[in-house]
Amino acid sequence: MTPGAEKADWTAIRRDLLGRIQSGAWRPGDAIPREVELAEQYHCTRSTVGRALRDLATAGFLERRRKGGTTVSANPVRKAPLEVPIIADAIRRSGHEPAYRLLETGWLPPPPGVGDLGGLDPDAALIFLSALHLADAAPHQLEQRWLNPAAVKGLRQSDYATAPVDEWLLNNAPLTSATIDIAAVPAPATVASALNMTTGAPTLRITRISWKQTLLIGILHLYHVDGFSLKTAI
Amino acid sequence: MTPGAEKADWTAIRRDLLGRIQSGAWRPGDAIPREVELAEQYHCTRSTVGRALRDLATAGFLERRRKGGTTVSANPVRKAPLEVPIIADAIRRSGHEPAYRLLETGWLPPPPGVGDLGGLDPDAALIFLSALHLADAAPHQLEQRWLNPAAVKGLRQSDYATAPVDEWLLNNAPLTSATIDIAAVPAPATVASALNMTTGAPTLRITRISWKQTLLIGILHLYHVDGFSLKTAI
DNA sequence: TAGTGGTCTAGACCACAAA
DNA sequence: TTGTGGTCTAGACCACTAG
Numbered sequence: 381m382t383p384g385a386e387k388a389d390w391t392a393i394r395r396d397l398l399g400r401i402q403s404g405a406w407r408p409g410d411a412i413p414r415e416v417e418l419a420e421q422y423h424c425t426r427s428t429v430g431r432a433l434r435d436l437a438t439a440g441f442l443e444r445r446r447k448g449g450t451t452v453s454a455n456p457v458r459k460a461p462l463e464v465p466i467i468a469d470a471i472r473r474s475g476h477e478p479a480y481r482l483l484e485t486g487w488l489p490p491p492p493g494v495g496d497l498g499g500l501d502p503d504a505a506l507i508f509l510s511a512l513h514l515a516d517a518a519p520h521q522l523e524q525r526w527l528n529p530a531a532v533k534g535l536r537q538s539d540y541a542t543a544p545v546d547e548w549l550l551n552n553a554p555l556t557s558a559t560i561d562i563a564a565v566p567a568p569a570t571v572a573s574a575l576n577m578t579t580g581a582p583t584l585r586i587t588r589i590s591w592k593q594t595l596l597i598g599i600l601h602l603y604h605v606d607g608f609s610l611k612t613a614i
Numbered sequence: 615m616t617p618g619a620e621k622a623d624w625t626a627i628r629r630d631l632l633g634r635i636q637s638g639a640w641r642p643g644d645a646i647p648r649e650v651e652l653a654e655q656y657h658c659t660r661s662t663v664g665r666a667l668r669d670l671a672t673a674g675f676l677e678r679r680r681k682g683g684t685t686v687s688a689n690p691v692r693k694a695p696l697e698v699p700i701i702a703d704a705i706r707r708s709g710h711e712p713a714y715r716l717l718e719t720g721w722l723p724p725p726p727g728v729g730d731l732g733g734l735d736p737d738a739a740l741i742f743l744s745a746l747h748l749a750d751a752a753p754h755q756l757e758q759r760w761l762n763p764a765a766v767k768g769l770r771q772s773d774y775a776t777a778p779v780d781e782w783l784l785n786n787a788p789l790t791s792a793t794i795d796i797a798a799v800p801a802p803a804t805v806a807s808a809l810n811m812t813t814g815a816p817t818l819r820i821t822r823i824s825w826k827q828t829l830l831i832g833i834l835h836l837y838h839v840d841g842f843s844l845k846t847a848i
Numbered sequence: 849t850a851g852t853g854g855t856c857t858a859g860a861c862c863a864c865a866a867a
Numbered sequence: 868t869t870g871t872g873g874t875c876t877a878g879a880c881c882a883c884t885a886g
Contacts, residue, residue: 390874402791402826414852425876430853446883447852557636563843564798564816582798582816592636609797624855648871659857664872680864681871 393422394432401441401452408454412442415450440614479514480544483574485537490526490599494589498596500528506598507532509540512574519575519605527598549597561587562610571603584608627656628666635675635686642688646676649684713748714778717808719771724760724833728823732830734762740832741766743774746808753809753839761832783831795821796844805837818842 400406413421418429433450436442444450488508490497506526513521525545527535532552539548566580577583584604590597634640647655652663667684670676678684722742724731740760747755759779761769766786773782800814811817818838824831 416852425878426853427855427877428875430855431874433853444853445885446854447850447885448883449852557848559845559847561843561845562796562818564818564838566816582800584796584798584818604798609795611793611795613793614791650871659859660872661858661874662856664874665855667872678872679866680873681866681869682864683871 390428390431390435393418393424393429394435396422397432397436398441401436406452408452410452412450412452479517480542481512481514482509482541483512484508484510488526491524491601494587494599498591498594500596507535509545510570511540511544513544520608521605522571522574522603524601524603525598528596531592531595531597557592558588558590561589563587567603575603575605577606581606584610624662624665624669627652627658627663628669630656631666631670632675635670640686642686644686646684646686713751714776715746715748716743716775717746718742718744722760725758725835728821728833732825732828734830741769743779744804745774745778747778754842755839756805756808756837758835758837759832762830765826765829765831791826792822792824795823797821801837809837809839811840815840818844 397412406412412418415426415429415433418433419426422429433442433444437444437450441453442450443453486508487505489503490500490506507529508524508526510522510524512519513523523544527545532549534552535545535548539545563585564582565585567575567577567583569579571577571583572579572581575583583606586600586602586604588600588602590600631646640646646652649660649663649667652667653660656663667676667678671678671684675687676684677687720742721739723737724734724740741763743757743759743761745757745759746753747757757778761779766783768786769779769782773779797819798816799819801809801811801817803813805811805817806813806815809817817840820834820836820838822834822836824834
């Protein structure tokens, strides 16, 4: 799309601008034309080029400042959209048949090393459950969960005996905020045996701590089978 | 912000709508009012509520379909913005003093297990370099890089002897696309000794494969010191 | 202070998918 | 077929900030 030709469409403009960046015509640190100029070049309004520019800016390719203008990012590779694999849905989308097996339930204090718990007593007993997620009958993830009873009133064991507790949570404590932490850790013995690994072997652990405002909902540990990796693209 | 009061502002509308979702007033699967109705409630135009709705949709809270209307996501916890820690910049932003030490250079074939290389001969010799990134004089990341000589013509060893090769790449092969892969692997002996770990101990490995269109630029392995974790929030 | 991006309006037409 | 979101326009005013 040569500027000056064709009809405006913010995705086309976005593509064209990105092409100029990736081809090196505009280099990191360069200032690019003002919105009004681009609008003239593309025969459209400022709103339309603005949409394309804003999109490239949130994607990290451009930096914009009032009065300072728009420049090509000097440090572009920063944010990647990570699709955190939350259980069954992720398995199903990868083309495998998911299954769920509840392994253990009880009451336990929160695991060590998870940081701030929003004022919760670190020795307080939380609802604990551990469950295995399988893909095509092979172990895939081991889930360990600590739930704050004050935040999940009404939850019964039958709610997670045969199906992941996510379904109950979704309907009863929906759409909370969360922090996510990804680390490589040696597999504890219980984890290793459930996932057919050797104790101490590297496993990818995703920790998710969920909140409803300042109230802790729960802590989730997901341990992944050997060979699993998170994939994304930028 | 009660709908019907105050002045419109798409961020305020976004906050208000998100509040209705997170409070449970609108539950997963629910249909929410049409744009025209919301525009009336908030005393603004359809464009403005549209901006708020679009933003919540890209964040994963809403799903929108022409004619089908807008519904609250039934499976909200999906995408998290992952800030991939690419070297010095990340260290500096975390408040530490970065340093760089080139360990080894030479020619090597690409590492196994990285999948498609865009037609590159899997035995072809690539420019190889390995370097250590330190934070406050302590090892932080070990970088191993394979660069396609056809994609980095003009690169000399002096370009990465004392500073990360990223700086040269940024100016000479800028703003490529990339795939990212995050895995827990046992530390190879060379990695372990550089990072003061024991061989075979779990280490978080980030693999980034960079492309310029279909041309492979290079492969990057980042091995992280024990105790490191990626953090994000949703 | 002046110039740039950020936002909002009021209206129009279009594209897609549900009924 | 028809209702919904998706987009574009032409214009205006505002907010931030570089000079």
